[in-house]
Amino acid sequence: MNSKTPAGAVGLLDGRPLADGGVSVFDRGFLYGDGVFEVLRTYRSEPWRLEEHLGRLALAARRVGITVPISNARWIAEVRSVLSERPAGSDSVLRLALTRGVGSPGLDPSLATVPTRLTLATPLPALPSSLYQRGLSATLTTVDRATPREGMLSLSGVKSSNYQLHILALRDARGRGFDDALLLSSDGALIESTSANVFVVSGPELRTPSLESGPLDGITRAEVLSIARELGVAAVCARLDASDLWTADEVFLTSSVRELVPVVRVDDHEVGDGAPGPLTRRLHAAYRARTPLAGDGLPWG
Structure with missing residues (x-):
């Protein structure tokens, strides 16, 4: 090499x-x-x-x-x-x-x-505890992707080597002072972030974009949905849009490398009280309990 x-x-x-x-x-x-x-x-x-x-x-x-x-x-x-x-x-x-x-x-x-x-x-890169203690900021970015429909050629849900849209979205977000971008389809559906699935907590309900909206069928996404059912938390996969983020009590991202990461600000809007929320913490602790790191300290310290 x-x-x-x-x-x-x-x-x-x-x-x-x-x-x-x-x-x-x-x-x-x-x-x-x-x-x-x-x-x-x-x-x-x-x-x-x-x-x-x-x-x-x-x-x-x-x-x-x-x-x-x-x-x-x-x-x-x-x-x-x-x-x-x-x-x-x-x-x-x-x-x-x-x-x-x-x-x-x-x-x-x-x-x-x-x-x-x-x-x-x-x-594995160092994952700073501040990422989980304070959460991250995100901006909404509309991408040239329509919600998939029957008969349409689409890469939605495919982890394709051509990641140009995601790279450009992240570059734009970082250039404007945000940590990440949340992607909206051309018809306004919330899809995912540049490299993670997205979840919204509204009252007692956990919500995430349905696969029909075009996100990747995330392995960690599926794990979190399984944990929610195990904990008795109502979990819904549905079409979401920007208004669901504005009214959310909590927002978090899921990925294999970073697990669950809180989002505390979307554009100029604080999510909830601007701090990682209790359901995000509860789900993350339950996720860690399924891994070989069960019993170790949690990433927020």
Whole structure:
């Protein structure tokens, strides 16, 4: 690996160590963003919900017409092999990526026949307690995505390698002093944030955009919905819009790496009393109790 490779990164490209060679400049993932990927984390070197992530990757690959070239069992073995190269007990971010492969330049997908796969582990970045103690700010950003309809070609719900809209939304939000962006479809439906699902607490009810609104079918999203049912909290998946954020008592984001992160301000509006809310805390504590970190301190200190 070259000097630009992040410290501590290890991986396999098509089952071979990264040091043995890089991605071809003719790989369609490089040329067109023609691929799908998953991101998950480990807890004490143990990958969290790996089989669920592999299942979602397979569904996304099917949606875009890419064949997964190996079995789940083999990919799991590759993940274990990569993690064995990381310090024992350390926490990592895992990226599993699949492109259509190498072929002559051109949009025709049949120009590539052998998919490229990547299994990559990097050190889990430090997640500051202030993120959970104070929460973050977000701005609403309308993106050029309509709510999916029958018969419409759409990448909604697919973790596509072409993440340009999300990157631009985050760049715009950071440039205007916000931590993240909450994405609205062109017809006003709340979708997700740039890299997480979004939940709204209104009175006793927990709400999140339905899959029909176009968010990713998040692994952590599903876990939180399961926990809510277990705790007797009414949980609803429905079409939401900006007005649901303005009137919310609490808002939080969910992702595999950051778990549950409170949102305390949306544009010029304080969420609730401007501090992380009690249901967010309760759900996060219950989520942690399901992980190998159960019994450890909670991230807000």
